[in-house]
Structures are given as structure tokens and as C-alpha cells.
Amino acid sequence: MTTPTTTEIVARCQDLFEDLHFTAARKWKEAEEGRKVIGYMPVYVPREIIHAAGMLPLGIMGGGDNLEVIHGDAYYQSYICRIPRSTVELGVTGRLDFVDGMLFPSICDVIRNLSGMWKMMFPHVYSKYFDVPQTYEDEVGGTFYIGEMREFMHDLEELSGKKITDEALRHSVDVYNENRRLVRELYALRAELPWQAPASEAYLVIRAGLVLPVEEHTILLRQYIDAARAETRPIKDNSRIVLTGLFCEQPPLNLIKSLELAGCYVVDDDFMLVSRWLIGDVPLEGDPIENLSKAFLHSSESTAAKYEPNQDEKGQFLVRAVKRTGAEGVIFAAPSFCDPALLDRPMLQNVLKAANIPFIAFKYAENSGQMQPIREQAGTFADSIKLWSAA
């Protein structure tokens, strides 16, 4: 087998990204009688459980800038973000008609309320608001979360008619551990040699993991990392920045490309956190559900949708990301009307100020077309960072 080039891999990922009929997932389902697909929205669900039930977890990140939203706007006032309306659009236009269940993680009131709307719009499809704890003691939040995960398992068992064994769960945890290791490796490579694995490519490669079976995605990641390392690409005099606030409604791909064109190397970000929500490997020994709970409570990513119980820790994840990746500044990019990202932003900015880390902020929508202002703002920022660091 010849190893594909980065161009070939990225082209395939781009096709998957643009395919709003989710052909790859449809094909997976059709390949075997009785297969089921479970959709999920940002920011995190334990995909291991879906996998252990023999089902395909399918990440639904809205409709992006390729989807014409015709019906979705009738469901939302103008002052609500884009992702729920494009998700409704995907639903009512039949693009998700092969999906056997939908999960709405507890990230904000918009997705929360969408969970009830979905139940009414698609009463014959399984749908669940996936509640997670915001308190982090094993005995308290952990017990609740384990209860919620067991209830979810039970629902999936009913859907498939098959029991989910601990063995199957352990195997799934193992498979996802490997996938997460490679995602981390890709992030590390990008931080180290951002010209070899630019953010716009890494984005597509990781995004492919939301629609492909995890095993297939793991191979794809391996191939991309190896190919990206092996190639020689020109080094640019770009500034290294951490991008934050994009954990739910995704920016248009053009926005990421525009930042790169404006002279930024994006060396860390919070796109599609589901792929690296759990930090480090989830242990394979012991009760797999308890292990997933512990990993969620004690070693998972920080984001605005999560409560930070410790004031001293508030926003430190961003400072650490800057240090870890050698970044020179932070760009806050948030979807318009996004409560979690926008309410969190002033606190994070205060932490950055205290740590002497420069930042800028802007808003976007998944269907933003005009990139010129963002490019200009980011370009000026990249230049000024260089001046500061030279001074």
C-alpha cells in the first residue's frame, strides 16, 4: 500500500467536510443490516459508549457556510446563534434521515432547548439531552454522571436489542485512547512545526473523525502525521497564536485560512473538543463507566461551558496553552450571540492581561462570508506581536 500524500489526505477530508448528506456514515450504516448511527452536537459526549453498542457516533457541527438555511430561520429569532438553525435545517431537509438518535450535550440554553424541539420535530427518533455534572467530586458529580451514562447505555441497549458488555466498553475505551493519542500527537506536531501541519489542514483531518468510524480515522491520522512530517514545506515568518472560543458553532474554513494568510500560525485551538476532551488515556482496568466518569471529572479540557470551581485556576488553561505551544498571543473568536464564549471572555482576558499575553477578539458566524475585516485585524495583531517580541 502506498502512503497517501498530505494533499490526498486533506482532499479526502475536505470532501467529507463538504458532504452535508453524510454519505460516508450512510454507507457505513448500509454495509450491514441493523447498524445504527447516533448523532451528537458539541461539545462532548462519551463516544466510547456508542461505539461499544456497535453504533457509529456522528458529530453534527451545524451546517457551515455551504448550507443554505431556508427553514431553520423560521425557528429562531435573529439574536440567536447560527448552529441551531442550520442543525434544524439539516433535520427538516432529510439530511439526517438515516440517524437513529441525537444527543444534545448540556453546553448552553440554546442546545438545551433544541433538545426539546427535536423531540417534537422528530418524535420517532431517539433523542436525549445529555446532562453532565458541573461539580467534580466522585461521590457527588461522579455518581450523578455514572447514573446518566448508565441510563444512556440502557437506552442504546433498547435501540439495538443487545447488551453492552464491560468488555466491549473496555475495547472502545482502548480504541478511543489510541485515537486521542494521535490527535494529541497532531496538535504537538502543529505546535512544533506549524508550517508542516497548518491549522486549516489539521482542522479537516480532525473533523473527518466526527463522521468516520474511529478505527478508520486513527489510520488517517497516522498517515497524515507521517506524511506531514516527511514533507518539506516553506517556513513563514508568522506569529504563533492560540485560538479560543470556537468550541461549538464552527467557524467557516475560510476564517482559519484567513488567519493563516494574515500571518498567524494557529498552534492551539478549541475546535471540536470532543476529539481531545479527555486528557491522557482512560485506564482499561476496573469499571469502564467509572473510569470514563473519573476522566471527565479530573482530567478533561477546560472550556467556557464548564464551571471552574477554583478561582485561582480560572483561565489558567489558556496561559498554559500559550506556554506549552510557545504562542505569542491569543485570538478570541466567538460565534455571535454565544453566551458561554462571550460571558467567559472578559474573565479570560483579565487572566491574560495579568500574564502579559497579548490578545484580540472578534465574532463570527458559521456562514460569515466577508473575511477581509478579520484578515486585517489578525494581520495587524500578528505584526504587532512581532514588534513586541522584538522589543
Next chain:
Amino acid sequence: MNQPAGKPSLRDAIKDASMQKQKDMMAGHFDRLTSSHETGAKVCSTFVPGNLNELIMCFDMVNNLPEVNAIQSGLRGKSGAYVMEAERNGHSEDVCTYVKSDIGMMARGNIGPNGKEMPKPDMLLLSYTGCFTFLKWFELLREQYKCPTVFLQTPYMADGKITPNMIQYMVKQLKEDVIPTMEKVSGVKFDIDRLRENLRQSAKAEDDLVYILQSAKNKPSPIDAYFGGIYYIGPIFGAFRGTQDAIDYYRFLREEVDERLKLGLGPVTPEGPMEEEKYRLVVEGPPNYTHFRQFWKMFYEEGATVVASSYTKVGGTYDFGFRHDPDRPLETLAEYCLNVYTNRSLPMRIDMLVNYINEYEADGLLVNSIKSCNSFSAGQLMIMREVEKRTGKPAAFIETDLVDPRYFSAANVKNRLESYLQMVEQKRSGASKGVAA
């Protein structure tokens, strides 16, 4: 929720005796808060939905509700400047204006409605019930006050039911986190019998509150269950639930309502008594507070009485039978939080509104959509269509904001209200001619 007390422009407004009594209670409460540094009373800030006043009182703490402070700022015409102050300090124009009003008020000296400085909280009880913004709001306050902050998560009632896992989680949080923190901050040992006693008191007032709200089933309705309702819920959603004062107030109010019922009178509005009840409406969503009296007046002028509203359930839903139960003190606190209106799934909210239209024999549903409140607003267009479909009664939409005066367009609101009432008329004349709805 709200206590529109102390608004200077309401001085010339018509009030009934209960309103005056309510106003005095609220003034007393603000005095307790602003004198806490002299009396040594500890202050616990928390939210209206999921407000555990009975528990807070067990520790001799005074309850401070930032939403109520934002409402007061809205009513007193101060919130616009506060919101802009917060935006100047980096807060987004897109987010909840309650938060920005609160933050802006702090930045400008934190002066309460009685003209005195509001106290710094000794603790923040982050009762995460029915609204995501609460989580960020108290992270923002904690950043400023650096005081102990305790989290109480209310799981969302997404499937229309309360599961044992939800209750156990909440009771555990109360036992392991909330109560120990309160003991530490206040120096008072927790006494479960005291809690039971407070809960017993709550239930008494709750009975009368339900009686009062349900009196709107009469024709004409003796109350306005939105504009007037906001006065009525003040004490029970605020710092008085569980006190004798609340029991007395609701008994007094009940007698007043009974008197109006006996005489066949409609509600008292600031413009005078409602003479003829021409329309009976159900309203979904919070009101606008920056133009509260003007907003109410538009309804008054049209002869439109609100007979039921969802907003009067944000601090607890009592009309389907829930009462605080002294025999299950911690579980009942959990159930109370779980039941608040915004913690109910969208299908539950729709069921409630449909039920109100039918039971209160209303002419239809009016939605006041708040620009900066996702908790209420995301999904309201679907609520409207569903309610219309299920009741055959017309529904309409107006848009304002809670405390940001920039989003109150009087002409626009009036227009929409008038055309909505025309729709109601058409529906009625159609119905009387035997035309199918």
C-alpha cells in the same frame, strides 16, 4: 420576577393596599441588606430560580438576588447606563443584560434602590437552575468579590420527569457542599428542624399564592397575572418565602382578591382599575422593566388582562401541586429547583401554556421575546406555533429586552399588540359565525 417597589414615576400611580404592603416589605429588605455591615448579618447572594431562602435563613443570612437588583435598576431608569458601562469594560453587546446591569452597577459604586451601598456578599450560592448564564454570572462576581462560592446544579428536566438520580445528586450537593459552606461562612450550625419549620411556613404562603393566581380563571379576572403578577411573586420568589411576613402578605392579598371577586371587579392597574375586560391573554416570557408602566398601560388601554403567565413561575411552579414539604426537607428543596419554569423542557413549557389557555379561557398567547435571554427565547417561535396549533387560538410575538432600554420600541410594541388584538377579534367573529377555526 420582581418587586417594582420604590419607582419614583410610580408615585402617582394607583396602587391597592397589597401593593403598598409589598413595597414596604421590599424596602425593609433592602434596608436589611444595606445595613448588614452594621448589624453583622452575613449576606448570601443567589438566584431567583432555585432560590433556597428557607435554607439561607437557617444560617441567619440575608438573601441578596442580583436579578432583583437589575430589575430595580431597570425600573429606576438606571440600567441603561449600567449596561453600557459593562460594555465599555469589555462585556459583549450580545449577552444577558441582567448580568451587565449588575456588573455596571458594581462599577458605579453598587448603590441599591434605597440610595445606599449594597453589601459585598459573604458567599455566592450558585444555584444553577434553568439558565446557563447563572454559571458565568457568579464566576464573574467571584472574580470581583473573591468570596466562597458554592455550586448547586439542578439537572434539566429534559424528559419531563424527575428521576431518583437527579434528586440524589441534588441532595448530595446540599449535604456535602452547600450546607457545610453555609455553616462555615455563617458560623451557625445547621438545624434541620429549623429548616422544616421554614418549609412549613413556605407551604402556607404557597397555598395562598396559587389561590390568587388561579383567581384569574374568573370573569372578569380580579388580577392581572403578568404585570400585577410580578408584584405578587415578589415576596415569595425573593427573600420572604418561609417567613411569617410572607404568610401575612399572601393572606392579605387573598382577602383583597376575594373582595374584588365579590364585587365583580377587574385588576387595579397604575392607570386605574381595569373597567371592561375585553381580552384575556396568556403571556410567555419576562417583561420589559425599563418601560414597565408604559408597557402595562398599552394593555390597559386595550382592555387586555393577562390571565396567566409563565414568568410568574420562574421562581417556582406551584399550580400543578408542588408545595415545599417539611417531611422531606432536602428532597423538597431539590424538587422545588427542578420545577422552576425555565428548568422545564420545551414540550413541558408548551403543555403548560396550552393548559393555561384552556383552563383560563384565554383568547390566545402573546410571547414577549427577550433579546438577550436564551433561556427563555431559544425555541419561542416553535412554542408559539405549537400552542396555536393545539388550541386554535392566535399567538403573536413582541420583542423587547429586560433592562436594556435600547431595545424597547414603544411604537413597535404597540403596533404588534394592536394587530394581535385585531387577530383575536377576527377569530372571535369567525367563531361566532360558526366558521371553523
